Amino acid sequence: MRLPLALRGAVLLLLVAALAPPLWRTPSGPAGPVWIENARALEAQRDSLLVGSPVPAIARASAEPPTARELEVLAAASRRAPLYAALPREAAVVQAQPPARPLAGRAAAVGFRIRAQPGDSVLVRISDDTGVLDSLRIRVDASGTAGGAFRVRPPRAGWREWTVDADGQTARTGAWVDSAGPPRVLVRAGFPHWESKFVVRALEESGATVETAFDLGRGQAVAAGGGAVTAERLARVDAAVVLTAAPAGESERRLLADWAAGRGGGVLLVGGAAGAGAFGIVRDPGRVRAVDGPSLVWTLPPELAPLPADRVRSGAVLFGGVRPGAWMAASSPGGGVLGLRPLGRGRAASLALTETWRWRMEAGCIAEHREFWRALVDWLASAPRDPLTISVPEPVAPAGVQREVVVYAMAEAAPPPLIVSRPGRTTDTLALSADPARPGVLRTAFVPADTGLYTLAFAGRTPSAALRATASTGGADDGWARLAVLVGASRGRMLHADSLRPIIQGLTPEGARDTSRLPLAAILFAALLLAAASEWAIRRLCGQP
Template sequence: MTPNVPNPVRSRLERALRTTALLALAVAMYLASRPSGPLRWQDTVRQWSVADVTDSNATALTTTVVRDVIAAAGDTQPRRVTVALPAVPGPRARALLGAVGGADIALRWIDRTQASGLALSATLVAGPSGAVDVRVAGATNASLPLVLRDLGGMLDSIPNTRRAGWRLASVSSPLRALTGASEARVTARQSAPTRRVMVMAQPGWESKFVVAALEEAGWQVDGSYRLSPRAAITVGAPARLDTARYAVVVLLDSMSVDATGIARFVQQGGGLVLGGDALRIAALTSISPVRATSTRGAVAGALLTSAPQRGLEAWELVATRGASVVRSDSSDHGHADPVLVAQRVGAGRVVASAYRNSWRWRMEGTDDGAAEHRAWWGGVLALAAGVPAVAGDTLADAYPGEAAPFADLVARLGGPVAADRAVAPNRATARSAFDALMDRLRAAPGLLFMVIALALLGEWASRRLRGNR
């Protein structure tokens, strides 16, 4: 068969198809031998608010980070997100931001926290005294005071220096150092006290099961159950209140007490727990951290839910000035109800518990009710005695944590970048149109194959239709 002589247009089309296939093949070979270049950085600065970086808003922070990561994502690495932090994030938020690096996302941050590299340590002094050595470093703003606080209130306030130290006879964890926008927090490790606990109450279910919970938690309990002004039932071997023998005295009913002796005991370093109706003892008003205004009824059926405390009768509490609200319960009227309040009085501490009949938590709650009731009263006693209710944090974490929050942030994310450099052009943002085109073709290798195949197939079909092979 004699091949047909192509017309000029058809000949040019075949040459164009062949040239296209060769060019596509050359581009594929070039991309195979060329190292991948960086994509365009996403340099838009994300302006986060203080609420965005708090632990209580961790769900919103997670959503924000995921959205920004998706916005910065390209088909190839690397990617980057730049954020401006108005405050040092909480521990959960810092861990979340640090985990972004594990997804190959370069997270840069601009420091707008106005915080310093404050660091705090608390070390138990060897010996029977139980004293704690406290050291603070990194506070540099001389115009702001350095404040040391524990759960019972403020311990000291001094002019700001680069380093400071105290030896404290007792501490209610957590211990906090604050200056300006900076705060450091540690759990002061203290050995459990060997002194006993004195419980004063009227005979009843509450006193019986509170004593049982404390003894199960490891506390040595003496008790005096008042039957009449002249008669009482004793538990253990109760003696005169003295800080050498007793760590805490617990009052559970509104009965007549030696208010002067109890106040002296607290002033000398003892702990006092006012539980239930003991909050209405008028003689102890001067050292009480709260005012009990009215009773709050129990929510029917709540003892068998995940919030069994709502199933207990409780006093409506108003914290006095200087007291610390340690725990609150959610309520039906739009605000939280304080149920555990503490205050430092002299060298001791006074703790107020709002629940009037906590024994129902143990006896009528879920299968975990007894353990939860025991943990509650163990925590209340530990707070009054100035020792942690649970073991201190381990040293397994390689990061500084709450003892040095700013240093922990830098350890997880790296140092901050200057605001004027956060969006400055660089080699990645000044890419040529050719580089951008090559990156797009690298991201879609199937496109080059299709161009080569279609071009060669089109040329072959044209030649076959006119009799050429």
């Protein structure tokens, strides 16, 4: 009976092969995105998400609202990889982002993102406790999402909240507003002219405190102590505007650059002064041309305001581009119009337009001209000067849920203890831990047990951040809202369920293992069972036991 003997040998070989998987294991490629179909799947893959090399992305495909346990795991996992989530159509469609380090009386930005049908035109409003502040209509792109920001100016220090409404769907956000008076501005100019006159008027009308230094030539000046910029003058202001006719020499420009970088001031150079090398903004300056208002393209930070696209023609000293570290905030077909950049602890800007007064006098855009200059001065005067900054990613959310706090530390020394003051005036000290992936970033978390306002401050200082815990409005709504915050913080996206898989498949690294194929060990095991069954059948046919 040689056949059964041969089968025994085959079974033995298959058994050895099945029990020695390292000999047959196919080398796996890079790990692909992790799919989360439900809460049980997330719990099963928790360790792989939090330990080892980060995955390219995490995709939550479930249409059920996330539980508190899911959100806890996803919050930790989304720090290591972008989080993508599919939401049902009835989920909240608007998210609101708080302004970063707002100051009382200064321009700040409240951002928002909405989800709607591609091509829809959505009316978005922002309001606070005084009523509606502003509104705009935006069109949703092909991905089903759109975003923007509103410029706000908190009138006073302390906690401030805003509500963003998108066609009936609302989201709330808030921020702690630090104290700051109206910006103090030094306007440096040559012989008084239309531009200097109306720049000063616009700033004074907006509430800014303005000091002027007009140089008349031949040693004459419309300012006590002469028209030159001095360290004493700069010590009294937050921002300095140098207009095109100002006879500012290289020593004054160097003084302005050192003051901005070392003391946190803001400097704006206009027209011919814009090419000052000490500020590192403009590349290839000096092309004098006329610019039409409708030809200007504005790509401003949301804190700044553009000039209207009216039929106005202004003189300009255009520049060919900006240097590394700066960015172009406005341009025309002939060249750059506005360049911005951080400068040490301060900020700097270069403006090519030399006749913005024409918008005010020829087009009648008095309010728009005033807001353009006030918002620009607010941005220059509001550079973060404190080397320690407290950030609360989710400043308005239900009580009873763990909340994250982030500290950005530019100083090398360890920060003072972080104190949280609860609504009942009790205080706790929060332990900070360094983020291993981001030098200079520290994290902590706590659970606001009761509703109310919680303020955060470093020991011995006044509060500089806060959050408000609200009453729960239902697990499903709160869960979707918190999931949306996690997605945004991780730089992922919230997508329709039918759009999630194509997007995630595009993130799969080339060479990643195709998990749809049967593993080799499973094939060998099936062959082993088949061989054993064949031998048993042959034995029965041959009359053997």
